[in-house]
Amino acid sequence: MQPDIVIIGSGIGGATVASGLAGSGAKVLILERGERLVASPEAHNSHAIFVNGHYRPKEMWRGIDGTEFNPGNYYYVGGNSKFFGAVLLRYRREDFEKMEHYGGVSPAWPFPYEELEPWYGRAEQLFQVRGALGEDPTEPFHSTPYPFPPVPDEAPIARAREELKRLGLHPASLPLGVDIDAWLKQGRTPWDAFPNTGTGKMDAETAPLKQALVDGDIQLLTSAYVETLHPSPDGKYITSVTYTHNGERKTVTPKLVILSAGAINSAAILLRSGSLANSSDQVGRNFMNHNASAMLAVHPFRRNDSVYQKTLMLNDYYLSDGMGGKPLGNVQLLGKINGDILKANVRSVPKFALDFMAGHAVDWYLMCEDLPNPESRVLVDGKGIILQWQRSNLESLERLTRVMREHFRAAGYPVVLNRPFDRRTPSHQCGTIRMGNDAAMAPLDPYCRSFDHKNLFVVDGSSLPNSAAVNPSLTIAAQALRVADHIRQTELAA
Ligand SMILES: Cc1cc2nc3c(=O)[nH]c(=O)nc-3n(C[C@H](O)[C@H](O)[C@H](O)COP(=O)(O)OP(=O)(O)OC[C@H]3O[C@@H](n4cnc5c(N)ncnc54)[C@H](O)[C@@H]3O)c2cc1C
Incomplete structure (x- = not known):
């Protein structure tokens, strides 16, 4: 097929952009370096996943x-x-505006929340999000309700919800792309960080890709590793894409190229291609992740026998520290931790002690905004990736850690432990090819089109101006649907 x-x-x-282009009549080829995940015993085995790193890539990156x-x-x-926690949560309205943090300034988006709102609603339908409106004080305006009611709290979590409410906090149901009955039928494990080899988790493959591939004009080629993009002689267009498939090097010459390799790899591909789309010198810069910690609230005499756990969030400190100060961040449950997961992080402690601790803890995830910094960057060294992540705004995480430790103690958990996530986990990577209104400051326009190359779009976490x-x-996903509509109107209209 010539796409x-x-x-x-x-x-x-x-x-998601592919699903938004379905039915347009355009011939679309998706080049994916990976293969489909298939069912196997490792998919339900936390030792294989967390201790042996069964699913991790055979790839090494270099740090700062x-x-x-x-x-x-x-x-x-x-x-x-495939491994995500399936939390499908909208940015808050204020996240689209400039905001002062303890560690600096979070920049405004090139458009307000209201512009993206209709596509948020469509993305919630596409990913069949389970949620409840009206519980969270920071919730932005929704023009459409969630398509399904929330995933139910397990008994220990229902109890934690009541304990937090008694402290005057506002625990709210996490919006989740999980059909809990279908998930648990395959194995009684959490879904967060566990691979989805079935249908219970609404991920990119089981939700939008499945829908896109119903259109016979959209094809997926797996084990297709994209090496470089090539510009036209005048530099204004991308003329071809080179990839290897089963050891063979191939070239394809589409009218439009949509780069969606993830915030780190999309930047790496542009840099390897002779620093394309980079007249602003911002490609690979402004790398953000989140500043995040795991916090275990332990009650030595009370077992937490939850299987999945991950149904609550708290945004009481999202917009302010609660005393009129600056924002701290979001708090949400992790998937239920067990001794294997702890062992992968603290190898020196005996497994029986970790099993006991995990069995008596409610496990939380504290997440604070990372701020854009041009020196926080992705670089390439031939085929290799160098990730020079410069962390920012750590004061917010310290403050959120202090305040939540106090709350969990007051809620009746005498032991509260915490451990920050390290650089090996770039889960929430973003910002490396940001969008903006000014071509001198951003590689992409507000529809994720390259200012330099008219037929190049970048549609993934790269484009986010803030984390x-x-x-x-x-x-x-919402921005991908918005971009797909823009492509249909500007490039594909008869
Ligand atoms: C354990 C874990 C838990 C998470 N939990 C949540 C959560 O609960 N909620 C949430 O919102 N987010 C969560 N995230 C983050 C979320 O998964 C990512 O933000 C999101 O998947 C990013 O999508 P993307 O399209 O930007 O990039 P990616 O998911 O990285 O997709 C990029 C694709 O491009 C392919 N690719 C890369 N390079 C090439 C190449 N050279 N040639 C061809 N193909 C290539 C990759 O194989 C991949 O399929 C989690 C992430 C992890 C790891």
């Missing part, structure tokens, strides 16, 4: 200090979403 459009990558960005590390960045059909302090997937 009209090539999409590079089948993660949330690539698969020059040392190598094996990143938790997944190359399968569906990308990182906010919520999980990014629903925002990537």
Whole structure:
């Protein structure tokens, strides 16, 4: 097939833009370096996943200090979403505006929340989000309700919800793309960080890609590793894409190229292609992740026998520290931790002690905004990736840690432990090819089109101008649907 459009990558960005182009009549080829995940015993085995790193890539990146590390960045059909916690949460309205943080300024988007709102609603339908409106004080305006009611709290979590309410906090149901009955039928495990080899989790493969591939004009080619893009002699267009498939090098010449390889790999592909789309010198810069910690609230005499746990969030400190100060961040449950998961992080403690601790803890995830910094960047060294992540705004995480430790103690958990996530986990990577109104400051326009090359779009976490302090997937998906509509109107209209 000679495609009209090539999409590079089948993660949330690539698969969702493909679903938005379905039925347009355009011939679309999705080039994905990974294969489909298939069912296997490892998919339900936490030792295989967390201790043996069964699904991690056979790839090493270099960090800011020059040392190598094996990143938790997944190359399968569906990308990182195959492992995601399926929290499908909108950025708050204020996240689209300039906001002062303890560590600096979070910049405004090139458009307000209201512009993206209709596509947020469509993305919630596409990913069949389970949620409840009216519980969270920071909730932005929704023009459409959630398509399904929330995933139910398990008994220990229903109790934690009441304990937090008694403290005057506002625990709210996490919006989730999970059909809990279908998920648990395959194995009684959490879904967060566990691979989806079935149908219970609505990820990029099981939701938008499945829908896109119903259109016979959209094709997926797996094990297709994109190496470089090539510009026209005048530099104004991308003329071809080179990839290897089964060891063979191939070239394709579409009318439109949509780069959706994830925030780190999309930047790497442009840099390897002779620094394309980079007249602003911002490609690979402004890398953001989140500043995040795991916090275990332990009650030594009370077992937490939850299977999945992950149904609550707290945004009481999202817009302010509660005393009129600056924002701190979001707090949400992790998938239920067990001794294997702890062992992967603290190898020196005996497993029986970790099993006991995990069995008596409610496990939380504290997430604070990382701020854009041009020196926080992705660089390439031949085929290799160098990730020079400069963390920012750590004061917010310290303050949120202090305040939540106090709350969990007051709620009746005498032991509260916490541990920050490290650089090996670039789960919420974004910002490396940002959008903006000014071509001198941003590689992409507000529809994710390259200012330099008219037929190049970048549709994934790269384009986000800020990281906010919520999980990014629903925002990537909403923007992908908006971009697909723009392409239909400007490029495909008869
Ligand atoms: C354990 C975990 C839990 C998470 N939980 C949540 C959550 O609960 N909620 C949430 O919103 N987010 C969560 N995230 C983050 C979320 O998964 C990502 O933000 C999202 O999947 C990013 O989508 P993307 O399209 O930007 O990139 P990716 O998912 O990285 O997709 C990029 C795709 O491109 C492919 N690719 C890369 N390079 C090439 C190449 N050279 N040639 C061809 N193909 C290529 C990759 O294989 C991949 O399929 C989590 C992530 C992890 C790892």
